[in-house]
Amino acid sequence: MPSVVALVVAAGRGERLSSERPKQYLPLGERMLLAHSLRRFTEHPGIDHVQVVIDPSDSALYEKAVQGFDLLPFVAGGETRQGSVRAGLEALTHFHPDIVLIHDAARPFVSSNLIDRVLDGLAHTAGCIPVVPITDTLKRLSARQEVTSGPDRNGLSAAQTPQGFRFASILNAHRTCGNDSLTDDAAVAETAGLPVAAVAGDPYNFKITSRDDMTRAEAMILPPMETRTGFGFDVHRFAPGHSVTLCGCSIPHNAQLSGYSDADVGLHALTDALLGALGDGDIGTHFPPGDPQWRDAASHQFLEEAHRRVKERGGRLINLDLTLICEAPKIGPYRGQMIARLARILDIPEARISIKATTTDKLGFTGRDEGIAAQAIATMTLPVNS
Template identity: 45%
Template sequence: MEQERDRRIGVVVVAAGRGERAGGTVDGPKQYRQIGGHAVLWHTIKAFLDWPHTGPIIVVIHPDDEDLYRLMAAQLPGSHDIAVTFGAPTRQLSVLQGLRSLAGKGVSHVLIQDGVRPFIDRALLDRVRDGFMTGHSALLPALPVTDTIKRFSSDGRVVTTVPRDDLCAAQTPQAFKYEAIFRAHEAAATSGLNGFTDDASIAEWAGIPVQVIEGSADNVKLTTRKDIAMADEKLGGSLPDVRTGNGYDVHQLIPGDGVTLCGIFIPHDQKLMGHSDADVALHALTDALLATCGAGDIGDHFPPSDPQWKGAPSRIFLEHAAKIIRQNGGTIMNVDVSLIAEAPKVGPHREAMRQKLSDILGISLERCSVKATTNEKIGFVGRREGIAAIATASVVFRRAS
């Protein structure tokens, strides 16, 4: 029986506001601002998706925000019964639209939630459900008022101090028996009453007894730019998105007239065998850069079976990887290449190699490192049968805004 009741707890998330106090006309609606790498509204909805007793969800959005909502919703995990409806000029009428959209979905109770309260915790939701189970028709999460409250006049002078013993600060989700709050909202709209600031006020007006339950100190409403910045910091969103990629490549040495390493040709009595110019250093570095944004490896983008890459200069591959990084919002901070070879000597060409990397990647010389070592005559490198390269790249990605 409990499972049947659980499935009948619907949710209306109100997210149709413009949020001018948070700079809505400049920065976009606050419910779509990024905190912790996702939109505020994403965090709000996900809290209900993570609660096992959530039934159908109605999200009330502004007609102008369809694209923003679609982008946000695409990042929500799993599948759930989530529907969208358009809001109205006031929050009160927007809630009514959400309640109307729940009609016919078989819900017995409804939770009405501000879209910009992203820090609802499961314990609060469980307290709401417990209140339903004990037969309450309306539940208001709230916290006692701890600040001293003053009433003041139009000219800014204090008139009196308001006793706070029986005062509380209301939160959402406010929870109701569905039919009762739906009828109350419809009656208020029919009567032309539009001054209600929350749904509990409408319940009080309609004579529905409202029970106060313990709220949550973390369940804050994000109202201003500062609120959003603090929420982002709380979720770790202020930390830079720094990623490191590694690459390794090896090519066989055969008789020839020289090798190309880091884009620099070095005369030698051997050459590297490969489909392109076999620049083992740039191949390894290309893989390292692609790794920072999960873009596969060099073979995915330039398959050796494709004849167009036969003898191609490997700088093409590195430039392509750098382009992918930038298209994904990344900035290359540092690259480091270690060459492992008995010969030829890399030292005399190191600065030219660094400069070549700087030119190809468009980063400063100080961010390009090239090192070389021998393999102490051990293994295939020691026997001068091949050259190996290990590369590391550090990239910072900007967060979506």
């Protein structure tokens, strides 16, 4: 059997998609995008080794991405894609592989069947690449974005990776190419006069270059989601004191709230809203009032535990809407502080949190200034049937 090495090119910057980090290190599900591409090759029985070419400045991200994979030591890339591929090929010379498959890290959905087709195609040729037919009508655009006639799409196909080659042939082609601006290895092979055959590509083996591509990839890899809504309600009476704690913030007042833990009526209502959306009991179920360990406890612990249960189920908070009902204290001056505190507790953007206050026009126990009530609604996404 011929020896086969997969060379995964991951040295690009991918700044069209993210300015924070190269796209191959963006999260895709539970792992980085690069890890999904690598898994396809490390699990394939026909691949002997996997070599990755990276930008050395990304080495910390790379080490996180490849945890658990059995890989050859990474190779530092070059100024261009061709330079990176050439560096990877040169690093493989002491292995003397028969075949090399060169793959773009930003194609995380290459299938085992596609890898097989490329390997099979190399039985009688020096190079083989997967292609997909172009079905859309092609148009040229002027500098002013005016549409002009485009090339005839008949006979045109879009090239994908992995592109497979006889190792010695493609290494020599890269060494002698003289043109460092070619966009794929088939073009390098053609400049050296190497025959390159085509096999059927896979429309799911798309290259991630834009936010829309990433959204499509996330939809493919994440479980189907549904939206859940939970409602929470809580009440605490006033007792002698000098401040109340609402949403983790201390607010000066001529009384304090009395009750379970620190009696933070806002956080208690929010905790019940999260648990309600999960169908996971209520705050009393998880933190029994009679349990002495929760006496005078900070209520953010309850909300953090409810949020941990959301994340454990694969959920994500979309929105929190809290209404505080009281005659006093005035909530408005502290609304921003409370929203910021909730955002830190739950690690979600402040824009996803709403806090409102209202009175009951002197009616009922809140109207008599005997306590504070809170209503909360939490909206989240959860995997279907979770």
